[in-house]
Amino acid sequence: MRLIIPLAITFTSGMIMILNFFIPHQPFALLGENLQEWYMIVASGAIFLGSANLLHVHFRKTRLKLKNWKYSPVTIVGFLVMIVLGLIYGVTENLPFDYLFMNMVAPMGATMFSLLAFFVASAAFRAFRASNWRATLLLTSAFLVMLGQVPIGAMIWDKIPLAKVWLMAIPNTAGQRAVMIGAAMGVVATSLRMIFGIERSYLGGAD
Amino acid sequence: MNWEIVGIWLGALVTLCLYSFLYRDNPYYKFAEHLFVGMSAGYWVIYSIFNVLIPNWWDNMLPEGGGFNWIWVIPGLFALFMLARMVPRIAGLSRLALGMIVGTGAGLNMLTFFQSNALAQVKGTIFSVATGGVWSIFSSLVLVVGVVSGLVYFFFSKAHTGFTGKTANVGITILMVAFGASFGYTIMARLSLLIGRCTFLLEDWLPTIPRLLGIGG
Known part of the structure; x- marks a missing residue:
């Protein structure tokens, strides 16, 4: 029971x-x-x-x-x-609750996420050493997207922003689509397992 | 008291406390970190009371026109059952609430994910027919080959040898480019937040210091 x-x-x-x-x-x-x-x-x-x-x-x-x-x-x-x-x-604008959210919670959230810029960059420096050609590909792709996003990219070569747009629109879409389709299949399978009671670990065990 | 300036100072102080972590872990960072956790949790509780419980539960149970819809007592009870997890003697009640959340979530997500993340993406790939010149044809080809080979890479029911292995290798290559692009994009998003915080400190907070000290205009 x-x-x-x-x-x-x-x-x-x-x-x-x-x-x-x-x-x-x-x-x-x-x-x-x-x-x-x-x-x-x-x-x-x-x-x-x-x-x-x-x-x-x-x-x-x-x-x-x-x-x-x-x-x-x-x-x-x-x-x-x-x-x-x-x-x-209440949550009405310009009242104390909203005031604390706008002046403390929101700035702290933005700061926390911006801190990640430093840690992601340093992690990338360690992880993305061009150890093989695929890692080099990943590094180049990331570098082109970053460079294409800022004015200095276009100043170096005016085709860099176009390369960034192509990378985001074609290979990135292809990769993301493969991941999304695979994940959707996984969601369907897991959901069916849950609905039919095969997967019951969320209830704390399979007894 | 000028509440606008107080707000700017509060925002600047917590920002500086959090950025102090770039030097090393310190009490100022820990203070701001704990404050952030507490205030965020409080914010989400109030948010769910005013945006979920009152409009979706309270207003349905006790409608404006009067009366009492007893059926809406059930979700309220189930929500209470969630809290039963805190009391070991009645912790089993939380399973009823979990069962409802998981069942509804599974039924809902299964269909929406299948529609938006599987069918719509397959359709998008099939209809990505080139309309322009050679470059457009090449791009469409990369897209279709990328999606198919990426899917082959994720298909583990067949050993990645022979033709399957070669296709999976193409899939890895496309995935590496995709992950690189996503990674670069994520870094830039984080950097734009950083620029936003620096702009706040330089343009909103710093000018208040001479004003407070009575220097300048």
Whole structure:
């Protein structure tokens, strides 16, 4: 019973979505439409679970004075400030919640991602040593795309931006398409395995 | 108090704290990193309350015209079941919610992925017929051969020997060029974020310093 009911729910909800696609009439249309909304509501429960877990981890870290515990109150206070301001003022523009998002969360997100520029570049320097002709090809392709994106590329040779456009439009599209088609087949196979209860590791084991 | 300047300073301070990591791991970076995690989590909770729960759940359960739609209690209960994972005694309840999420997600994604990522891409490849001169014909050929050989490379049910092996080798070559192009593009996207942050520091934040000190115009 521990697994049968969740598996039955998975099968029913999966089949409703499939039937809704192939038979877009009542009752499947209504069921499918409602189930999509239910899906969003239940999935938002996962955000609450994640946040509760975050608080649990940091409270525990502070209580037991684990490594770097002094920073845990910063996370807790940051979380609570956003929650309290959001609940009091809502998400309307120019109010405190939006103010903190625009002036702190968004800049920190952009800075974090921009930091990756340095690390990706240094990782590339180590990984993309032209050890064989295929690695050289990868390096050349990356270099041409980067050069074609900035004015200095066109200043060096006016055909570099055109080469970049061709690389992105033809070989890149071909490679991405092969990956996308392969991944789509994988999604179809895995989804069917999940709906029919063959794949059940997401429920915490295959017992 | 000028809240605009306060906002610029808050943004600049957290930006500088995070960039301090380029020197080495330090307390300022750790402070900003932990603050970012906490504030982001808080933001997403509030976002899901105001953009998912209120319009999709609350407004459906208690419509404006009055009444109570009991059927909408079920997704609310399932969302609560997710939190049961935090309590070991009733953790099994979260499987019901997981079952629903996984089932709906699998049914939905299976069809949308198959339509947009498989059928549409195959169609796009078939209809990529050259319309111009020699260069266009060559490009179309590279596209079609690239897609087919790339797929052969990902096909592991047949040993990559003989003709299959040679085709798979062409596939690897195309994939290497594609990954290189994607990589270059990703680096440039990250660099543009970096330029954005530097522009913010130089053009928005730095000019506020003389203003605060009462120097200049």
